[in-house]
Amino acid sequence: MSLLTRTAAPVxxxxxxxxxxxxxxxxxxxFYASQEVFDLDLDAIFSRHWLFCAAEAELPEPGDYVTVxxxxxSVIVVRDDDEQVRAMRNVCRHRxxxxxxxRCGAVGNLVCPYHQWTYRTDGSLIFAESQPPEFDRxxxxxxxxHVRTVAGLVFVCLADEPPADFDEVAQxxxxxxxxxxxxxxxxxxxxxxxxxxxWKLVMENNRECHHCDASHPELLTAYFPFHxxxxxxxxxxxxxxxERYQAASAHLxxxxxxxxxxxxxxxxxxxxxxxxxxxxxPLDGDGASFGQDGAQVCRKLxxxxxxxxxxxxxxxxxxxxxxxxxxxxxxxxxxxxxxxxKTLVRTTWLVHAxxxxxxxxxxxxxxxxxxxxxxxxxxxxxxAQRGVSDPGYEPGPYGLIEDDVEAFINWYIGxxxxxxxxxxxxxxxxxxxxxx
Ligand code: FES
Ligand SMILES: [Fe+2]
Numbered sequence: 001m002s003l004l005t006r007t008a009a010p011v012x013x014x015x016x017x018x019x020x021x022x023x024x025x026x027x028x029x030x031f032y033a034s035q036e037v038f039d040l041d042l043d044a045i046f047s048r049h050w051l052f053c054a055a056e057a058e059l060p061e062p063g064d065y066v067t068v069x070x071x072x073x074s075v076i077v078v079r080d081d082d083e084q085v086r087a088m089r090n091v092c093r094h095r096x097x098x099x100x101x102x103r104c105g106a107v108g109n110l111v112c113p114y115h116q117w118t119y120r121t122d123g124s125l126i127f128a129e130s131q132p133p134e135f136d137r138x139x140x141x142x143x144x145x146h147v148r149t150v151a152g153l154v155f156v157c158l159a160d161e162p163p164a165d166f167d168e169v170a171q172x173x174x175x176x177x178x179x180x181x182x183x184x185x186x187x188x189x190x191x192x193x194x195x196x197x198x199w200k201l202v203m204e205n206n207r208e209c210h211h212c213d214a215s216h217p218e219l220l221t222a223y224f225p226f227h228x229x230x231x232x233x234x235x236x237x238x239x240x241x242x243e244r245y246q247a248a249s250a251h252l253x254x255x256x257x258x259x260x261x262x263x264x265x266x267x268x269x270x271x272x273x274x275x276x277x278x279x280x281x282p283l284d285g286d287g288a289s290f291g292q293d294g295a296q297v298c299r300k301l302x303x304x305x306x307x308x309x310x311x312x313x314x315x316x317x318x319x320x321x322x323x324x325x326x327x328x329x330x331x332x333x334x335x336x337x338x339x340x341x342k343t344l345v346r347t348t349w350l351v352h353a354x355x356x357x358x359x360x361x362x363x364x365x366x367x368x369x370x371x372x373x374x375x376x377x378x379x380x381x382x383x384a385q386r387g388v389s390d391p392g393y394e395p396g397p398y399g400l401i402e403d404d405v406e407a408f409i410n411w412y413i414g415x416x417x418x419x420x421x422x423x424x425x426x427x428x429x430x431x432x433x434x435x436x
Contacts, residue, residue: 014040018416024406025395032198032388038340041199042071044419045319045412047158050166050274052321052334053077054154057185057350058104059085063121066104068156069344071337075145075156076100076110080121087147087156088123093140103192110142150174152182153323153332163273169317175262176278176313180325181303185350188298188329189363193345193374197381199320199337200412201388202345205381206322206333207404215380218372222283222290222312224248241284248282252311256280259305269407270414275318277404280311287311289326290369298328298361300352316404318411324370329361331370341385347374 014037017028031037053068054077065078067090074090076099092099097114100107109126110119118127123142128135146157150170157163195202205211212220224245226234234242256263265279285294288308296308302325310327317323320335330350337343349367357363387393398406 014416015420018413018420021409021413022395023410025397026204026388027200027409028395029388029391029393032201032385033340035340038071038198038337040416040419041337042073044416046070046337047073048419049159049163049319049415050148050155050157050317051319052153052317052332053156054334055185055187055332055348055350056085056149056152056154056183057187057353058190058348059154060186061106063106063108064104065100065107065121067100067102069336069338070158073158074098075158076142077147077154077156078107078110078121082122084122085147085149085154086122087145087154088142089145091143092117093125093142094128099142149183151177151180152185153177165272166274169268169272169274169276172266173276173278173315176280176315177325179259179261179303179305179310180313180330182325182330182350184353185302185330186353186355187348188351188355188357188361189349189367191347191367191371191374193347193378194338195343195345195378195381196341197343197385198340198388199335199343200409201381201384202335202343202377203319203408204405205377205384206335207316207408208402210399210401211380215376216373218369219290221285221292222294222369224282224284244284245282248284248287248309248311251287251309252280252282255307255310269316269318269404270411273415275407275411277316277407278314280313282311283309289328290324291365296328297366298351298355300355300360301327302330302350302352318408319415329366341389343381345374345378 017030021027051070054066058066059077059079062079062081062083065076068075068077075087076090077085077087080086090099092112092114094112094115094117097112099110099112107121110121116129117125119125119142123144125137125140128137146162148155148166151174224241226242226245253263263280267277269275269277283294287294288296291297301308305327308327313325315323322333324331332348332350334346335343336346347370351361355361
C-alpha cells in the first residue's frame with residue numbers, strides 16, 4: 001500500500017497547496033511541518049527518484065556494506081562476491097525482521113539474526129531452517145533495489161520503474177567526475193549530522209550562498225565573490241580581486257583543456273526528473289582547496305590530476321545531494337529525511353587511496369571547513385524550521401541570487417504535481433483547487 005493511500009484524507013489539501021503555490025515564493029508552512037506532506041514526500045519524491053546514498057569507496061571489498069535509512073525504508077548496499085555493487089531491501093523474507101542494524105560493516109553472507117535465514121551478498125536465499133521439502137528458496141531472495149554507480153558514486157531508486165533520464169544525466173556528469181577517480185578513492189572521514197529541520201529546508205539552504213557572507217567565514221576564504229558577475233559590476237575597490245579571479249579562471253580553462261575535462265556549466269535543475277547542475281569554480285589564494293587561503297589539505301592529489309589548481313567542481317542533484325570535488329579531496333553529501341522536522345546530513349570526505357593519514361593529510365585540517373560550515377548550516381536550518389512552523393509565517397519572495405532555491409522548489413512542486421495528477425481520484429481535487 002502506498003503511503004499516499006494511507007494519508008488519503010489530506011490529499012485534497014495537499015493538492016490544493018500544490019496548485020496554489022506562488023512561483024518565486026517559499027512554500028507554505030505545512031510543506032515543512034506536517035506529517036501528511038512528509039509521508040507524501042517519501043512516496044512521491046524519495047520512493048521514486050534516484051538518491052545518492054554512498055561513495056563506492058565505502059565498499060572497497062566484497063562483503064562490505066552500508067545501510068541507508070530513508071524514512072521507514074532501509075536499504076542494504078553491498079559489494080557482492082563478484083565485486084558488483086548491489087542494493088536490496090533490508091527486510092528479511094521470512095517474517096520481516098531488519099537484517100542489518102549497523103550503519104556499515106563487512107559480511108560473508110547476510111544472516112538474519114532472528115531465525116538465521118541466510119542470503120548471499122547478491123540477495124539470493126541459501127539457508128532457511130525447518131521449511132518443508134517443497135519450499136522454493138528462489139522465491140524468497142531479498143527484494144532488489146535499483147542501483148547505479150556513476151564515476152564512483154552510488155545511487156539507489158526504490159521505484160519499480162526509476163526515472164529513465166538518469167542515464168542521460170550520468171553521461172553529462174561522468175566526464176566532469178572522471179579525473180578524480182572516485183571509484184579508487186578511500187574514505188578519510190564521515191559525519192552524520194541530525195538537523196532539526198525539514199529535508200527541503202536543508203536542500204534550500206544548500207542551494208544558495210545568500211547566507212554565506214553572514215554565516216560561513218571559513219568557507220568563503222576559498223571562493224571569489226564574482227560568480228555570475230560581469231565586468232560592469234566590478235567597483236574600483238574590487239578590481240584587484242577581480243583580476244585575480246580572471247587569472248584563476250584562465251588557468252582553470254587551461255588545465256581543463258589539457259585534461260580534456262569539461263569546463264562549462266550544465267544546469268537542468270527543474271526541467272527533468274533527475275534535476276542536476278554541475279560547474280567548476282576557480283578558487284582564490286593558492287587556488288587549490290579548502291585550506292587556509294586556498295591551500296591544499298592533502299598532499300596526494302586525487303586520481304591522475306597533475307595540478308593542484310583545479311578549482312572546485314560543484315555538483316547538485318535533486319532531490320538529496322551535493323558534492324565538492326577538489327584536486328586533493330572530495331566532499332560528498334546526502335540528505336536523508338527522518339521526520340517532518342528532522343533530517344540526517346551525511347558528509348563523507350574522500351582522498352586518494354594511497355594518501356596516508358598523518359603523512360599526507362590530517363583529519364582536522366581536511367575536514368575543518370565543512371565541519372564548521374555544516375554546523376553553521378545546521379543552526380540556520382533549525383532557525384528556519386522554527387520560523388516556518390510559527391502561525392505568523394507566510395511564504396516570502398526569493399531574491400535573484402536564490403534562483404537555484406526556486407529551481408529546487410519548482411522541481412519539487414512539479415514532481416508532486418505529476419505524482420498527484422495522474423491519479424483519477426485526485427484530478428478533480430486539483431482542478432477544483434486551481435479554479436480551472
Ligand atoms: S525474520 Fe528473518 S529469519 Fe525469521
Ligand atoms: Fe550554508
